[in-house]
Amino acid sequence: MMKFGVIQFPGSNCDQDAYYAVRDVLKQPVEYIWHQETDLSGFDCIILPGGFSYGDYLRTGAIARFSPVMNAVHDFADKGGRVIGICNGFQILCEAQLLPGALIPNVGLRFICKYVNVRAENTGSDFTRLCEPGQVLRIPIAHHGGNYYADPDTLKSLEDNNRVILRYCDDEGNVTESSNPNGSLNNIAGIINDRGNVAGMMPHPERAVEEVLGSTDGVLILKSIVESLRT
Amino acid sequence: MAKVNVYVTLKPSLLDVQGKVVQGALENLGYSNVTGVRIGKYIELEIEDSNNRLEQDVDEMCRKLLANPNTETYRFEIER
């Protein structure tokens, strides 16, 4: 059994969704972690859920990054623990410099909630290893600031080192401009850190985990983590 | 060519929800001596100053578009 922890920041609102996905679909043990917590021992994977931590005021993720738990997340990641930030969680990880780059407002300047297609890249990663190379996943997005930006050097290093794990694409898996919902550079929807144990993604895998919700493609991401912990 | 800086701020009587949260965050970072934070917009305009109505023009842009008269006030300065 792999023990998951879901961090609750004030303003997180996908914490319960992530919790249910792990408990009821992955059938793994899971606990909430209050943002004041400083001890993450005993956990195998930490999820930073979606939502609007601190109202997303000033900049998305900017304030949550200073929650006491984030020091513990740094240590946890340094020791090789798996960390995944979903949507607002991705934004927080970037602000906390656990992941490079930044998520800036969508080019359309509006919030977008809809299903999108993302192509699994680097299917050796801890977060995509159960996907077929190039597999197209249907997973919803729901964000106002999901436009991935990094300076040219950072971007190059991400690409050169296979650190992009998900890219927006069309039904057939082609990475096109019209399938990019928010203006992200290189259609980036998800990345990992240097070491490969910390991931951030804008789409919500926890929203695509049951047939009744319209897609189960998110399970592949979550199960990949369990799989990676097993080996 | 003129450079115009516009400062749009929330009316003083309105609750600045962002400012309040940022102040809390600064306090947590140890800056308890910060007693007030208000967050507004800072807009830089580049304008070809062909007529002599620059001042009125900018004022009108602020009233019509750059500031929301219900909730915000503005001021600007012109650098020529």
Added chain:
Amino acid sequence: MAKVNVYVTLKPSLLDVQGKVVQGALENLGYSNVTGVRIGKYIELEIEDSNNRLEQDVDEMCRKLLANPNTETYRFEIER
């Protein structure tokens, strides 16, 4: 008591989408002489200036919280 004005602006290398939209809107309003718009943040801080490190403090606040070094630059001025 010091009043500090912080200006946070997007790095010039980033496309300012909001600025572009505002420029378009100004054009529609008839201001075709506006050749550039950049939108940033204007943050007013009120600080009890008890120590002598006000300048360093504010700089640190900006680096840590008020601006994102990946995408933004900042400057500030202190009125005492």
Added chain:
Amino acid sequence: MVVTTEPGSRTVYNTVPIPPEVYRPMSMSDDEYRKVVEVLGRHPTFTELGMYAVMWSEHCGYKYSRPVLRLFKKYREAIDGTGLENAGIIDIGDGLGIAMKMESHNHPSAVEPFQGAATGVGGILRDIFTMGARPIACLDSLRFGKLDIARNRYLFEHVIGGIAFYGNCVGVPTVGGEVYFEDCYTGNCLVNVMAVGLMRHEDVAYARASGPGNSVMLVGSRTGRDGIHGATFASVELTEESESRKSNVQVGDPFTEKCLIEATLEALKTGLIVGIQDMGAAGITCSTCETAAKAGTGMRIDVRKVPLRETGMTPYEIMLSESQERMLAIVRKGHEDEVAAVFKKWGLNAVVIGEVTNDGLVSVYDGDDLVAQVPAKSLAEEAPTYELETEEPEYLARVRDYDLSSIPEPSDYNEVLIKLLGAPTVASKEWVYQQYDHMVQTNTVILPGSDAAVLRIRGTKKAIALVTDCNGRYCYLDPYVGAQIAVAEAARNLACTGARPMGVTDCLNFGNPEKPEVFWQFKRAVEGMADACEFFEAPVVSGNVSFYNETPEMAVYPTPVVGMLGLIDDVDKRCTSGFKDEGDVIVLVSGWRANEASHQTYSDKPRRSEHREESPCDIESLGGSEYLNTIHGLAVGRPPILDIDREKRVHQAVLRAIDRRLLKSAHDCSDGGLAVAIAEGCILGNVGASISLLANCAPSAALFSETQSRIVVSLPAAKLGEMMEIIDDLQVEMTVLGKVGGDTLQVSVNDVPVINVKISEIESIWRGAIARKMEGA
């Protein structure tokens, strides 16, 4: 009246008459002022005057609408019994209840659309979670003027933006709603928001200040000068004061609200909160007097204990402020710290501002000074009510008698269909709902874009369906029938998903009720709604009235919006509106035979509306239609006939067919008629259809009339026999219209081809219509 004071405190009360110039601008009449004096046995203080003025206003006291609202059964029972709670609760079995309510924020949104709409969402959510229910969904029913006018685009853009800003942040999915664009809403947009919560019955919390000695706590944000009636300020006492003292726009803080939701639900679990009430209109005044009145107690509070955001606020301002994200909690004596600790965990204030008393009075202190002391019940429950005059409006005869036969038959039906699909009122609303997080909480199993949204109920097999409906044009042409149709259409939309109606909340938007014509519309609409709700066994459990939606130039159409809850027993049986598979048969299930000729009469008992004798398929049946509106610019005729008995049997037939898993899709005919319903089935299913209609009337009527009680379904041919049995059993009609297949929609009427369009073409028109308008195209 005896004045009770604390030992050592100064009593400030007033024996000097307040001049009419002061109370009249607060919308208090001379009679009402006299009544206040009678209740108090003296003249009111300025603070007391303000409290009465606002509590006895139509907005809080329902002084005009209350007598009419008694037509709603549950409302009548509540008023005569234990009083109204914030939102009604509907039992869905398994120990679970649904709390739901709708509210308007029309006027604030017309002034400041972003914040007005945002605070509208915040306010209605507080009504739900103060009942102990977790908010699980919002819907928004919106009306704007046409998008060709820049101001309307501005209002539309920012209202949607405000709803998205607030609803997305608090993490409650906005799963449905409606948007209409009509000229009559140009001066008065309507912004109605419905919130829905889920609870275990035993967790219900009451808005009652029980137990004298218990503490009164104010929870949440600090109080500022938000939303205090500007008119009052302009004319009284404060004239010499600066601009900054004027009433402020209310600013919403969804982050605080999100924390307030979590903290409140957590605090209620401690069992230490005996009563809780949100603060909306009239802020502390309303919440103190209502909770005390309901419990038969009194309350003593000190305004100096209220955490303030601004300096120099007077007791009057504190009592009347409408600052957002605040609540009043009645806490067991001695447990204040435990409750405060829960709120503090979520970063929120919770301070004791007073205590519950047994004298039936709300006593307001400003430190040591008693500044107001009034019987709680007199404020909360004894607002004078009025029976306003009614008079049938003159315009009715004119619009009803319009000669529809003078309208020319179109020469190109493709063009008409395309125009209708591109009309913002008919077109896809995805421009709107993609800006809302409609999936958070991972319960939305039919997303916006179908007939009704469906949410599964975790831990059960069940699902609920939610919808809002109202065609204002119908109500303008006949408020009684229009309101009935609103209820029928809501139930029909639910039926299309497989849900049976359980209950209704409403938001009644009208013009100035002091005009007899407007009050006539109001009364007729409520009669229609009450009758229909009773017939559908969907009781009205909550609602809201918004009057004065008019400018000197125009009044809105009477717009009684219905929000309806339905229940699906097995979530796996839910049904959507798009066609599914090539070869499936398309069938019209209806209360009427498709080609019924002019012999149609009402045999059933007339249900208090005026009936006409024509067939639903003649030119008259185009009355009030989107076709007349969009193509000919007319709002004339009579609304479609509704026979609610037939209507209900149609729903039952479709429900039964869905339950037996016969249907692949179901979609009701509403705005734009049969042709639009079929086109939408094609677009949503990304597949074509070929249709052949037989009709004893002009093709325009066959295609575009909005004849009621009709649902387009699709099913495999092999299931037709079983379907027929259901149809016979329920004595409704079914007509085979054609087949699913191909990539075009082809329609013939009496074997003459009239429509032939590519699905990809109509899809882009329908999906992109609002976006194009917003770009000014």
